[in-house]
Amino acid sequence: xxxxxxxxxxxxxxxxxxxxxxxxxxxxxxxxxxxxxxxxxxxxxxxxxxxxxxxxxxxxxxxxxxxxxxxxxxxxxxxxxxxxxxxxxxxxxxxxxxxxxxxxxxxxxxxxxxxxxxxxxxxxxxxxxxxxxxxxxxxxxxxxxxxxxxxxxxxxxxxxxxxxxxxxxxxxxxxxxxxxxxxxxxxxxxxxxxxxxxxxxxxxxxxxxxxxxxxxxxxxxxxxxxxxxxxxxxxxxxxxxxxxxxxxxxxxxxxxxxxxxxxxxxxxxxxxxxxxxxxxxxxxxxxxxxxxxxxxxxxxxxxxxxxxxxxxxxxxxxxxxxxxxxxxxxxxxxxxxxxxxxxxxxxxxxxxxxxxxxxxxxxxxxxxxx
Amino acid sequence: xxxxxxxxxxxxxxxxxxxxxxxxxxxxxxxxxxxxxxxxxxxxxxxxxxxxxxxxxxxxxxxxxxxxxxxxxxxxxxxxxxxxxxxxxxx
Numbered sequence: 001x002x003x004x005x006x007x008x009x010x011x012x013x014x015x016x017x018x019x020x021x022x023x024x025x026x027x028x029x030x031x032x033x034x035x036x037x038x039x040x041x042x043x044x045x046x047x048x049x050x051x052x053x054x055x056x057x058x059x060x061x062x063x064x065x066x067x068x069x070x071x072x073x074x075x076x077x078x079x080x081x082x083x084x085x086x087x088x089x090x091x092x093x094x095x096x097x098x099x100x101x102x103x104x105x106x107x108x109x110x111x112x113x114x115x116x117x118x119x120x121x122x123x124x125x126x127x128x129x130x131x132x133x134x135x136x137x138x139x140x141x142x143x144x145x146x147x148x149x150x151x152x153x154x155x156x157x158x159x160x161x162x163x164x165x166x167x168x169x170x171x172x173x174x175x176x177x178x179x180x181x182x183x184x185x186x187x188x189x190x191x192x193x194x195x196x197x198x199x200x201x202x203x204x205x206x207x208x209x210x211x212x213x214x215x216x217x218x219x220x221x222x223x224x225x226x227x228x229x230x231x232x233x234x235x236x237x238x239x240x241x242x243x244x245x246x247x248x249x250x251x252x253x254x255x256x257x258x259x260x261x262x263x264x265x266x267x268x269x270x271x272x273x274x275x276x277x278x279x280x281x282x283x284x285x286x287x288x289x290x291x292x293x294x295x296x297x298x299x300x301x302x303x304x305x306x307x308x309x310x311x312x313x314x315x316x317x318x319x320x321x322x323x324x325x326x327x328x329x330x331x332x333x334x335x336x337x338x339x340x341x342x343x344x345x346x347x348x349x350x351x352x353x354x355x356x357x358x359x360x361x362x363x364x365x366x367x368x369x370x
Numbered sequence: 371x372x373x374x375x376x377x378x379x380x381x382x383x384x385x386x387x388x389x390x391x392x393x394x395x396x397x398x399x400x401x402x403x404x405x406x407x408x409x410x411x412x413x414x415x416x417x418x419x420x421x422x423x424x425x426x427x428x429x430x431x432x433x434x435x436x437x438x439x440x441x442x443x444x445x446x447x448x449x450x451x452x453x454x455x456x457x458x459x460x461x
Contacts, residue, residue: 140387141384142384147381168378209404218415221383223402
């Protein structure tokens with residue numbers, strides 16, 4: 001049991017340290033590793049949105065996917081699968097991204113922000129916890145997106161091939177790919193370092209299955225603290241890393257934090273939306289990325305939803321900025337919460353109906369037997 | 371302590387919670403946990419119980435319409451990969 005604890009803390013620690021190191025070597029502050037931001041940058045780089053300050057093909061993402069893919073292959077855990085409510089996953093992924101971009105970061109960046117003194121992350125964590133609690137209420141009442149089934153090999157390779165394509169486009173830099181000339185999108189660690197860190201983190205996460213949503217969910221739902229310990233590992237080592245490598249940007253407070261705003265209500269609600277959707281999806285954006293690398297087509301659909309959400313978030317002016325949250329963004333978060341709740345209630349109703357029908361059939365079967 | 375244990379997996383968290391609730395009513399020791407990696411790499415909840423009680427538990431599940439996925443026996447392997455070695459050397 002202790003070796004398990006050691007592994008999960010070490011995994012969290014490595015993520016936390018790279019979170020600090022990648023900032024040292026060029027990534028935007030508190031964005032050493034951020035899954036939502038990086039998919040948003042990739043969506044921008046591909047021209048799906050035209051926010052000129054957040055366009056870059058982040059090699060870390062390719063690293064996560066290929067690291068998980070390689071490790072899953074070596075360990076015989078690469079299993080092409082899918083078919084578990086793909087459309088609902090797309091929608092939940094879409095709104096998860098909206099929530100994250102109103103808060104300005106995925107749950108992982110939330111931890112990294114706190115580790116650099118950004119107290120707005122505390123509001124985010126409270127919101128995320130509240131969202132996960134709401135999601136758990138659905139799980140307790142029978143919510144499920146259904147069982148996935150084995151898919152063809154081609155489906156399983158979709159995300160790994162996408163990851164390679166992103167790397168090739170990054171290196172070849174054809175004219176139709178957008179690269180920010182200013183803003184966060186222009187700030188990046190060297191490609192080899194970013195890719196290497198991504199590969200290592202992807203491989204480790206494939207082995208340990210660390211998940212930010214899972215950490216909070218299991219702590220609340222089944223009083224299991226395995227993943228939560230890993231999240232604390234991320235926080236502690238990112239804090240140490242920031243104090244050692246990025247001391248000049250380390251600042252405790254709510255005001256003037258990098259790529260953040262201090263609109264508490266919308267930090268709370270943005271992360272609440274991320275929390276509900278992540279629990280209903282069964283994993284945060286980081287975990288979805290790793291699953292997609294393992295051949296999980298449902299996670300792949302979720303990621304396509306995340307990227308579509310990011311594209312709409314910037315095209316429609318939903319994403320927040322250090323200047324604050326836009327009215328459009330507020331409306332989108334409210335719509336997202338309503339949609340997530342509606343999906344939750346609707347699935348519970350369907351599951352209950354199906355169960356009643358099954359029981360009735362079973363009783364009917366006895367009669368036929370007579 | 372046994373160096374193996376059994377886990378039941380489920381199609382949904384709801385079934386896992388139901389399993390725990392009903393078996394506790396029958397005074398069986400059950401512990402919910404994340405699905406062990408040896409079983410599956412998906413994110414989910416499983417229930418740990420004593421393998422010796424498997425037959426009784428299965429009967430209770432059938433009587434109470436608890437929906438199950440599968441039962442797995444997990445061996446606590448002697449761990450000696452490089453990563454654990456590294457941690458042990460340091461510790």
